[in-house]
Amino acid sequence: MLNFGISCIELFVKFAYERKITMPRLSEHERNHAVGMHLVGTSKREVWRLFNCHASTISRLKTRYQHTNAVRDRPRPDYPRVTTARQDKQLRVNHLRNSFTTATDTARHFVGRYGSHFSTIHPNTVRSRLRVAGLRCRRSLKSSRLTMQHRAARLR
Known part of the structure; x- marks a missing residue:
């Protein structure tokens, strides 16, 4: 077994996630x-x-x-999409411009600005549209403030 700091299982899971490997239908x-x-x-x-x-x-x-x-396959419901292809593209562009915007904030600001005829979109919709584009919503890290002792220790 080769040891490059990652196990074979982790490597397979990473490969399967990136390639979206599924069982054959x-x-x-x-x-x-x-x-x-x-x-x-x-x-x-x-x-x-x-x-x-x-x-x-x-x-x-x-x-x-x-x-x-x-x-035969059972019939599945065919729900209409909440966003259009143009709105999906706008979501991607906005997220690329500000990658630390959360899905909740994006969903909240998306409705009124781009003429969606629905009252709101769900943050899960934003997450799924970004996931299809290979992007992820991330929150910026909020760390605690440094005390005077910590600052002094850093300067040493």
């Missing part, structure tokens, strides 16, 4: 194949190893097939 054909294998009598372990997915994925797939007799 099963296509509808693969889902049908997995359910068919289960119905024939193949063990759950063999199925999830064959498709390189988690065991709970196969369990949920089996349960979904028993309840609905289908393996």
